[in-house]
Amino acid sequence: xxxxxxxxxxxxxxxxxxxxxxxxxxxxxxxPNVQLYAADGNSSRLLTKLDSLNLPVxxxxxEGHLKQNPAFEQNKKLLxxxxxxxxxxxxxxxxxxxxxxxxxxxxxxxxxLKGEELTRKMAEKAGKELEYFRFPFNGMGxxxxxxxxxxxxxxxxxxxxxxxxxxSEDWLSSQLYEKALQxxxxxxxxxxGSRYVEHSLRLFDHFEKVVPAEFGKPVKQIYLCxxxxxxxxxxxxxxxxxxxxxxxxxxxANALSxxxxxxxxxxxxxxxxxxxxxxxxxxxxxxxxxxxxxVDAETQKAYEExxxxxx
Numbered sequence: 001x002x003x004x005x006x007x008x009x010x011x012x013x014x015x016x017x018x019x020x021x022x023x024x025x026x027x028x029x030x031x032p033n034v035q036l037y038a039a040d041g042n043s044s045r046l047l048t049k050l051d052s053l054n055l056p057v058x059x060x061x062x063e064g065h066l067k068q069n070p071a072f073e074q075n076k077k078l079l080x081x082x083x084x085x086x087x088x089x090x091x092x093x094x095x096x097x098x099x100x101x102x103x104x105x106x107x108x109x110x111x112x113l114k115g116e117e118l119t120r121k122m123a124e125k126a127g128k129e130l131e132y133f134r135f136p137f138n139g140m141g142x143x144x145x146x147x148x149x150x151x152x153x154x155x156x157x158x159x160x161x162x163x164x165x166x167x168s169e170d171w172l173s174s175q176l177y178e179k180a181l182q183x184x185x186x187x188x189x190x191x192x193g194s195r196y197v198e199h200s201l202r203l204f205d206h207f208e209k210v211v212p213a214e215f216g217k218p219v220k221q222i223y224l225c226x227x228x229x230x231x232x233x234x235x236x237x238x239x240x241x242x243x244x245x246x247x248x249x250x251x252x253a254n255a256l257s258x259x260x261x262x263x264x265x266x267x268x269x270x271x272x273x274x275x276x277x278x279x280x281x282x283x284x285x286x287x288x289x290x291x292x293x294x295v296d297a298e299t300q301k302a303y304e305e306x307x308x309x310x311x
Contacts, residue, residue, distance in 0.1 A: 022208070023248040024221040025255035026239070027164065029093055029134060031059040031082055033227040034068050034075045042074060046232040047082060053239055055249035057085075059227075060093035060134045060162070063115050076118065083122045089252050090123045091132035091162060092116050100135060100150060101142040101270030109153050132252065133159040138224075138272030147268055162252070163261060163275040164224035165207055168200040169296075172303050174230035179306065181229070193234040195299055200238050201245075202294040207276055210289055211260075214280060220250060220258040 028046075037044050050057055059082055066075040083090050095115035100108045116130060123130045133154055140161070141147035154161050173196045180189035204221065211219045225231050239249070255261075260279070266286075267278040273290065280286040 021218045022246050023250045023255070024166075024204075024223050024242065025058060025250050025252045026055065026235075027058040027060065027091075027134070027162070027222060027224050027252060028231070029060045029224060029226050030065070030097070031061050031093075031227045032065055032075065032078045034065050034071070034078060036227070036229060036232070037075070037078050038069060038071065042078075044078060044081070046227060046235070047085070049232065049236050050087075051085070053236060054087075055239065056087050056089065056251040056254075058089035058091055058132065058162075058252040059083075060091040060132070061115070061119050062093050062095065062097050062136075063118055064096040066118075079118065080122050083119070083128070084126045089132065090119060090128055090130055091134055091252075092119060092130060092159065093134050094136050097136040099137050099139050099270070101139045101146070105146065105149055105153075108150065112154075112159075113157070131158060131160055132162045134162040134164075135272075137270075138164070139270040141268075142270050144268040160256065162222075162256075163278075164222045165211075165219060165274050165276050166200070166203050166221055167224040167274065168196065168203050169299075170196060170200075170225045170228065170230055173296075173299055174226070174228040176299065176302050176306060177230045177233075192299070193230060193237070195296055196230060197234055197238045197241060199294065199296040199299070201241055204242070204245075204247075206292070206294055207274070211276060214276075214289075215260065215263075219260040219276070220255040221247075222252070222255050 032044065033046075036046075061079065061082075063079075066072055066079065069075070082088060092112065092115050094108075095111045098108060098111055103111075112133065120130045141150055151161060173192055177189050177192045177196075180186070180192060200223075207221065208218065211217075225235060242249075261275070263279045265275070265278045266281045266283075267273075277286050277290055280289065
């Protein structure tokens, strides 16, 4: 009986330890969305919702967005309102969101520096450092030579290149979501939002299985999403669902303290997929795991039809 009780207790401890290991850092790219801000009466509803969620967030800023409409001074105030939030970590996402693999080192490095001019000043005024950079499209360069060169440039300018583990193509779903809302089809919009949340949860489950199987233990996840209408309405829903699955929400710095992010990267192309796959040395195994990733076929088909209709 004593042995049985001890074994049961050990199982409980193991389950509790596993639950404690489920953690994620929320990161948001393409901040600020000035068009959405203007459409909502000079209000960022996503930022307002984040205020109430009580979790750390990291944002990656494209300063070029500030010039997407004539309200430049108003847009600067919007950017500042994101940066000053005490729970917000600030990152550079380049000025104009170019693909490094397409434009090359000289043009891209210039765009990186141009993308920090206002952000660094605002961050310093808020008592923060600008120390993180995320590649647009998560394309780190067309080959290993270009990747090494840019990583050295980023280190020289005191940036940490920021990876991710989970991403659910919210940018794609958001276009369908916006179209449904514009057409007054709220039920279709609700279905798109629900599929986005459920697909994201399936992806979290996928990587929670892949990582321990390949590397022996869980990883502190980093979730990548964007400043858009879909996340304004459904990121809080996804966060609640993750809380129900016992995820802890941690800062980007905390996530990157996981030794997993010091693993060598074996993929040296320009495609922007999860770092979990990049850590896998065997290319055939990498491709097999990528093929096993959950797919939202309904959303993919709808997006293809939308793209065709625009041509």
